[in-house]
Amino acid sequence: MITAIGGVLLRAVVVLSGTAILTFALLWHAPGDPAQAIAMARFDALLSDDVIDQVRQEVGLNTGFWQAFWAWLGPLLRLDFGYSAVTGRPVWPDLWAAMTYTFPLALAGLAIGLALSLPLAILATKRPGGLLDRAAVAIASLGAAIPAYWLGLLLILLFAVQLGLLPAMGARTPAHAILPAVTLGLGVAASLTRIIRSGILEARGQPFLPALRRRGVAGQAVARDHVAPHAAIPVVTLFGLELAFLLEGAVLVEVIFGRPGLGTFLVTAITARDFPHVQAVVVLTALVFVLVNLATDIFYRVIDPRIGAEDA
Amino acid sequence: MRSVALVVTGLVALAVLGPLLAPYDPTAIDIPNRLSGPTQTFPLGTDALGRDILSRLLYGARWSLGLAFLISVLSLIIGTSVGLIAALGGRIADWSLMRATDTFLAFPELVAAVVIAGLMGAGTWSLIFALSVTGWMRYARVARGIGLSVQSRGYVVQARLAGMPGWSIARWHYLPSLIPSLTVVWTGMFARAILGISALGFLGFGVQPPNPEWGAMLLDARVHMRSTPLQMIWPGLAVVSCVLAINLAGDALRDALAKDGQPG
Amino acid sequence: MLTVTDLVVKRGARATLDGISLSVPAAGTLAVVGESGAGKSTLIAAILGLLKPATGVITWNGAPVRAARPALVMQEPRAAFNPALSLRRSVMEPIAAQGITLAEGRLERLCAGLELPLDLLDRRPAQVSIGQAQRAGILRALIAAPPLVLFDEPLSALDAVTQKHTARLIAEVQAEEGFAALIVTHDLGYAVAHGDRIMVLKDGQVEETADAQTFALSPRSPYCRALRDAAISLGALGAAA
Numbered sequence: 001m002i003t004a005i006g007g008v009l010l011r012a013v014v015v016l017s018g019t020a021i022l023t024f025a026l027l028w029h030a031p032g033d034p035a036q037a038i039a040m041a042r043f044d045a046l047l048s049d050d051v052i053d054q055v056r057q058e059v060g061l062n063t064g065f066w067q068a069f070w071a072w073l074g075p076l077l078r079l080d081f082g083y084s085a086v087t088g089r090p091v092w093p094d095l096w097a098a099m100t101y102t103f104p105l106a107l108a109g110l111a112i113g114l115a116l117s118l119p120l121a122i123l124a125t126k127r128p129g130g131l132l133d134r135a136a137v138a139i140a141s142l143g144a145a146i147p148a149y150w151l152g153l154l155l156i157l158l159f160a161v162q163l164g165l166l167p168a169m170g171a172r173t174p175a176h177a178i179l180p181a182v183t184l185g186l187g188v189a190a191s192l193t194r195i196i197r198s199g200i201l202e203a204r205g206q207p208f209l210p211a212l213r214r215r216g217v218a219g220q221a222v223a224r225d226h227v228a229p230h231a232a233i234p235v236v237t238l239f240g241l242e243l244a245f246l247l248e249g250a251v252l253v254e255v256i257f258g259r260p261g262l263g264t265f266l267v268t269a270i271t272a273r274d275f276p277h278v279q280a281v282v283v284l285t286a287l288v289f290v291l292v293n294l295a296t297d298i299f300y301r302v303i304d305p306r307i308g309a310e311d312a
Numbered sequence: 313m314r315s316v317a318l319v320v321t322g323l324v325a326l327a328v329l330g331p332l333l334a335p336y337d338p339t340a341i342d343i344p345n346r347l348s349g350p351t352q353t354f355p356l357g358t359d360a361l362g363r364d365i366l367s368r369l370l371y372g373a374r375w376s377l378g379l380a381f382l383i384s385v386l387s388l389i390i391g392t393s394v395g396l397i398a399a400l401g402g403r404i405a406d407w408s409l410m411r412a413t414d415t416f417l418a419f420p421e422l423v424a425a426v427v428i429a430g431l432m433g434a435g436t437w438s439l440i441f442a443l444s445v446t447g448w449m450r451y452a453r454v455a456r457g458i459g460l461s462v463q464s465r466g467y468v469v470q471a472r473l474a475g476m477p478g479w480s481i482a483r484w485h486y487l488p489s490l491i492p493s494l495t496v497v498w499t500g501m502f503a504r505a506i507l508g509i510s511a512l513g514f515l516g517f518g519v520q521p522p523n524p525e526w527g528a529m530l531l532d533a534r535v536h537m538r539s540t541p542l543q544m545i546w547p548g549l550a551v552v553s554c555v556l557a558i559n560l561a562g563d564a565l566r567d568a569l570a571k572d573g574q575p576g
Numbered sequence: 577m578l579t580v581t582d583l584v585v586k587r588g589a590r591a592t593l594d595g596i597s598l599s600v601p602a603a604g605t606l607a608v609v610g611e612s613g614a615g616k617s618t619l620i621a622a623i624l625g626l627l628k629p630a631t632g633v634i635t636w637n638g639a640p641v642r643a644a645r646p647a648l649v650m651q652e653p654r655a656a657f658n659p660a661l662s663l664r665r666s667v668m669e670p671i672a673a674q675g676i677t678l679a680e681g682r683l684e685r686l687c688a689g690l691e692l693p694l695d696l697l698d699r700r701p702a703q704v705s706i707g708q709a710q711r712a713g714i715l716r717a718l719i720a721a722p723p724l725v726l727f728d729e730p731l732s733a734l735d736a737v738t739q740k741h742t743a744r745l746i747a748e749v750q751a752e753e754g755f756a757a758l759i760v761t762h763d764l765g766y767a768v769a770h771g772d773r774i775m776v777l778k779d780g781q782v783e784e785t786a787d788a789q790t791f792a793l794s795p796r797s798p799y800c801r802a803l804r805d806a807a808i809s810l811g812a813l814g815a816a817a
Contacts, residue, residue: 011414018415026428141563145555147507147527149514150548153534157541248420255515266423267515270430282419282427290418466655467666470716473624473648474670488660 012294019286023279024069084274091280094265099284101261105180106250110243112185117192124193125200136193143190148249152183152256169258180257184249191242236296243292247285316499319561323554326370327377334367356546359532365543368524369550375525376513377554379440380505386444388498391451392490396482398452399459406456413452421446425508429517439518443508447501454493462489492569499562503555510551526550577601578623578641578724578756583632585618592618594780596632602723605750605757607771607788609764609803614777616760620726623758624648636724644724645674647717651729653709656716657701663712664697670720678719686715689749707738714746718753727759731766743770764807768792776800 084091124136159166159179166179247262254263262281269277346362356365398409425442432438462468462485471481512518513527521528526547533543578600585593593615600606610616621627623634625642636644647670650656657666671678687694690711701709710730717725730746731739747770750757761767767774767788774791776783776799784791784800795801 011411014411015414015418018412019418022415022419026431141559142552142556145503145552145559147510147514147548147551149511150530150544150551153530153537153544154548157537157544161538161541245420248422251423252511252515266426267430270427270517273431278427278431282423285420285423286418289420293418466650466652467658469626470648470650470656470666471669471673472626473646474720475645475673476669477673480673484661485658488658 008294008297012290016287016290019290020073020283021069023282023286024073025065026282084277087274091276094277095262095280095284098260098262098265101259102247102250102254102263105177105184105254105259105261106246108177108181109184109188109250109253110246112181113188113192116185116189117196120189121193121196121200125197125204128201133197136197140190140193140197143186144194146187146190148183148187148252149256151186152180152253155179155183156257176257176259180253180259183256184246184253187249188242188246195242236299247288315564316495316561319557320502323373323377323557324381327373327381334364334370336364336367350542357540357542359529359543360536363524365529365546368529369526369546372524372526372529372547372550375436375519375523376506376509376527376551379436379509379519380502383440383443383447383505383509384498384502386440387447387501388451388494390444391448392455392494394448395452395455395457396459396486398456399463409452410456413449416446417449419446421504422508422511425512426515426517429512434517434520436519436523439509439512442512443505447505447508450497450501451494454497455490458490458493459486462486492565496562496566496569499558499565503558503562506551506555506558510547577637578758579633579635580623581633583619583622583634584630585615585622585627585632586630591630592780593622593629596777596780596782598775598782598785600724600756600758602756603750603754605759605770605772607767607774608758608760608777609762609767609774610777610783611762613779615780616762616777617728618780619777620648620728620758620760623726641724645670645720645722646724646726647720647722649710649713649717649725649727649730651732653706653713653733654701656713657709659701662698662700663704663709666701667697667712667716667719670716674720676720683719686718686749689752690715690745707734707742710734710742711745714749718749718755721753722755724756724758727757727761729761730759731761731763739766746770764803776803 084094120136124130124133127133156179166175170176250261251263251266253259254261255267258264262284265277266281268274269281346358346360350357354364354366356369358364359368394409394413398406401409424446428442428445429435429438432441465485468481468485471485509518509525510527510530513525513529514531516528516531519525519528529547530544533540533547536543578598580596580598583593583596584591596615596619598606598608608616608619618627622629622632623641624646634641636646657663668678684694687697692708692711692715696704696708697712701712704712710733714730727746731742734742743766746757759767759771768791769788771788773785773787775785776795776797778799784795784797786796791800792804795804
């Protein structure tokens with residue numbers, strides 16, 4: 001088992017390194033002269049070549065790929081994200097401030113999603129193929145087809161504009177978080193319903209269950225001790241994926257609702273070609289993804305030792 | 313399979329023929345009639361520049377659907393090649409290609425696409441590049457899995473012994489096993505591409521004006537949410553119905569395959 | 577003539593085959609017998625070039641064995657055929673792949689010899705019986721007239737009656753075509769009845785090689801004697817052969 005975890009960790013390290021290189025390559029190869037773009041964004045004017053060269057040197061764009069890579073990677077490993085190319089302020093505090101808006105939103109969305117999907121999935125699977133089950137699948141399919149930003153807009157239209165019940169833009173009050181969280185939660189609920197439902201159905205289909213029942217094990221005990229753990233495996237794996245995508249969804253939703261979270265942070269940074277900001281977000285999200293996948297991977301192998309044997 | 317083919321043909325037909333059905337030029341500006349609700353002359357109303365929304369929707373199919381088709385096929389080709397090379401190319405190729413796949417998977421698709429499209433300069437080509445580069449991984453995993461399982465089958469060994477050339481073995485012995493599963497993945501990716509294109513369009517990073525892409529239309533409509541809320545409904549509905557149709561067809565295919573117990 | 581000299585196949589640090597040497601003359605038959613895990617399938621894979629040995633030389637008439645294009649008859653008849661293709665298509669694969677022209681009437685003659693109705697070939701593998709599928713497999717192995725044919729437990733998937741029938745057909749068609757055969761089997765009775773010589777494999781090594789009659793009458797090693805006695809008591813081997 002130690003070797004299994006070791007293998008997983010090695011993979012994670014390789015993947016993280018690859019991620020770092022890819023991110024850097026992306027920034028490096030962005031067309032147009034990044035130094036010029038940064039300078040223009042910073043000084044808001046057309047500038048002489050001297051100033052542009054100065055910016056280029058400052059941001060470290062005048063060396064070779066691998067030198068620049070190590071120069072770039074070093075501080076990152078110390079979690080030093082440097083300074084904004086546009087505002088000159090340190091990146092981390094601004095990034096952290098943005099995160100304080102995004103992470104709670106993601107969690108709220110997850111909570112709402114779970115609160116909706118778990119009961120629905122359990123109820124639906126009580127009678128597979130029955131009316132509730134088919135309705136649940138239909139709703140979930142529909143939900144998966146609705147883009148989060150459209151849903152958000154519709155909710156704004158309904159609750160903020162027409163009914164005037166809830167605030168829409170910005171993040172001034174906690175009430176401002178309701179619509180974004182609900183938008184996110186509904187989307188998450190749609191996918192989670194399908195995942196949990198199929199997990200339960202698959203676990204129910206295990207061949208040894210009828211034997212257990214014949215031996216007289218009570219229905220509740222069967223559900224608790226045999227169906228639930230087995231259903232947990234695919235559910236947790238896909239859940240891990242969902243968590244990562246939750247972050248993505250939160251990012252989109254924030255842009256719609258004008259919240260000052262990672263979404264707006266990223267979009268502004270890209271438009272202004274503020275590389276330190278952009279890379280901070282990319283590295284952060286990639287890190288979250290890899291860590292979440294790592295955690296589910298380990299959890300998955302702990303629960304079911306068979307799994308490790310089949311890869312590589 | 314049949315429902316998938318049906319849905320896809322329908323959507324592709326829409327993308328190709330849609331413009332023929334459009335009553336107006338989607339870029340024709342008509343300021344006096346701007347922001348009108350549904351009327352006789354403009355069945356779905358007009359946008360802020362007086363352009364007919366129905367026409368824009370129909371032309372938009374080319375962008376939102378056509379591009380999605382292109383992108384999903386591109387990533388299919390890339391991903392399947394990677395997966396097959398991993399399956400057939402030996403242990404080292406397998407390990408390194410799968411780690412590369414993991415690396416690409418580590419990037420949240422949409423965020424990465426936004427960053428790529430944004431940094432490369434907003435536009436159609438960056439869109440295609442961004443979404444293709446972030447979309448091939450699922451194919452690779454599936455292709456590798458199937459490739460590995462087919463590789464050890466009796467008839468493949470026999471074909472190799474008989475001296476059949478590699479491409480012939482791939483065509484006759486691997487393809488029949490690959491096609492069903494890859495199609496299921498492809499439907500999901502096609503839907504994802506539609507959502508991705510419109511998301512990027514909505515953020516302003518995708519297809520640029522005056523091209524009538526559905527997500528971009530939503531972006532335009534948002535500004536006038538209070539005056540003409542209906543404008544917001546149509547592009548969203550278009551996206552939802554297309555994605556739903558594809559997802560349902562894909563589900564039906566997946567269920568049918570599960571019943572057969574995966575032919576081949 | 578097939579000659580294998582000092583074949584060693586390793587799997588990690590373990591040797592699945594440890595210094596195997598054997599020979600099969602043209603039109604002769606060598607039966608390789610052994611328990612599960614003795615290395616029989618590995619031997620076949622090595623001769624066919626499906627895996628790389630650590631050391632050893634495998635030749636046919638002095639040249640690398642691959643040049644003789646040896647054919648294989650597998651244990652599982654249906655797994656040997658692509659379920660999506662007709663039997664005819666699969667059977668003709670060696671011809672198509674090697675660009676040979678089939679001699680006039682050869683297919684019909686072989687089918688007759690294997691008691692396979694010609695129209696059966698237009699069916700898919702799932703639409704014929706196991707016995708017919710296995711005979712189609714033999715047909716495919718023989719179609720390009722290879723000088724050497726390897727058989728990996730050719731009868732194991734068949735019922736007892738079909739086994740006898742198929743064994744007889746194999747012997748007949750071998751007499752017709754004149755190929756050298758290496759037959760891997762765990763059935764000692766079959767080995768003695770149809771092999772010229774018998775080789776017993778145990779844990780990757782040659783336990784004993786002898787001609788069939790001698791082996792049946794007096795196997796040298798205790799292990800082989802136990803094998804023979806067990807076969808006799810099961811009725812697979814007539815007492816005193």
